[in-house]
Amino acid sequence: MTDVRTKCIEEFKKHFQYDPTMRSYAPGRVNLIGEHTDYNDGFVMPCAIKFGTAIAAAKNNTNKMRILAVDVHGQTDEFEISKDLQKHESKLWSNYLRGVTKLICEKGHKVEGLDLVICGDVPLGAGLSSSASLEVSYGNLLSKAFDLNIPLQEIALIGQAAEAFIGCKCGIMDQTISACGQANCALKIDCRSLELTQVAVPSHLEVVIINSNVKHALVGGEYNERREQCENAAKILGVKALRDATLEQLEANKDKMDELSFKRARHVISEDNRVLEAVKAFADGNLVELAKLMYASHCSMRDDFEITIPEINAIVEIVRDTLGEKAAVRMTGGGFGGSVVAVLEPNDVQKVKDAINAKYPLIAMRDATIFETHATSGASFDLL
Ligand code: GLA
DSSP: OOOHHHHHHHHHHHHHSSOOOEEEEEEEEEEEEOOSOGGGTOEEEEEEEEEEEEEEEEEOSSSEEEEEETTTTTEEEEEEOOTTOOOOSSOHHHHHHHHHHHHHHHTTOOOOOEEEEEEEOSOTTSSSOHHHHHHHHHHHHHHHHTTOOOOHHHHHHHHHHHHHHHTOOOOSHHHHHHHHOOTTEEEEEETTTOOEEEEEOOTTOEEEEEEOSOOOOOSSHHHHHHHHHHHHHHHHHTOSSGGGOOHHHHHHTGGGSOHHHHHHHHHHHHHHHHHHHHHHHHHTTOHHHHHHHHHHHHHHHHHTSOOOOHHHHHHHHHHHHHHGGGOEEEEESSSSSOEEEEEEOHHHHHHHHHHHHHHHHHHHSSOOEEEEEOOBOOOEEEEO
16 A cells, blocks of 8 residues: 555545645554543553655635545545634544644644645544544644744644534543654653653564454543543542542542542552553563553453453453463553553564454454554654
8 A cells, every 4th residue: 555645645636636845654553551541630651654645735826725635535624724714514634634733723722724735544433543643743744844844742722622613522642652753662641741752662563453353432531531430539539630630539439439539540540650660661672571561451441441442452352362361451541442552572473463463343342453563653744
């Protein structure tokens, strides 16, 4: 398959009948550990993946964005640039661009019209942050095209705010890794201070993604509900965010909160502890320790945060049955479908593929899709 970075240029020439002058790219992500901790001011450790969103562009001397989204059934959209931009009723993909444009204008930056062709290969609904890769790719494109000099971490914050504009009160993880990832490194993010620490992927380990092919959709709904439950628990505990609470404190206040808030908080507080331990185990290449932490994370998402589904749980158990104590595997991303991430020794990859292909379709009545990836670098821009 043609790389999206090449494809967007070819498609631009076909659609607009002239050559683009610039190109932007930002990757999707897979989160190794630290789920639903980001909006609780906690810790996460994602890495950028080999799929992403590429945009070819040229200035069009108007005040309008004219867009072709090749991989969303070749849909098009056009909107005037303004800080009063409204959402499109049906084209969700365009709302990410509308949101980013609006927010950049609100900051007082001057943006002019562009012709844009977008190509993306992050599987949609797989929990691999196709939307963050679009927001970051587009935000960085505007910054570079109009000399706005917006630092990448601020582009990430703009992407996060665009999600809120659309309806998902997400955290800062996805946009930050898409913007700031480095090749061959996972990124530990302190989601309060926004301090970033690159953690090299040990050379004997590989990151594998297993897409359940049960699509998840995060806009609004269960996601925002989880966030409210966490904020409620933090309020009862008298802390700014769950990042500031300990498990002992939570136990001591058990009677003051409803059972759901307690379970949600227990997931987040214990997950933060696991991330810090996992960063160390991962950096040391200690697969058995990493496996323990990742499975504990999975069980906590399954039992306390209640965001996994049977198909996802089945994949995790198949990998565990296959690899035993070396099975570093868990659900990744927001939940309610999507993907499982595994950190494997290269020799074990084929074993896992064979086991999933043999057993998963019998349980889920569909195939899983398995990708080997490596940790890639974050956003990039070039003049053509
Ligand atoms: C989604 C959100 C992130 C994060 C994860 C769960 O991907 O966009 O901010 O909260 O879910 O860890």
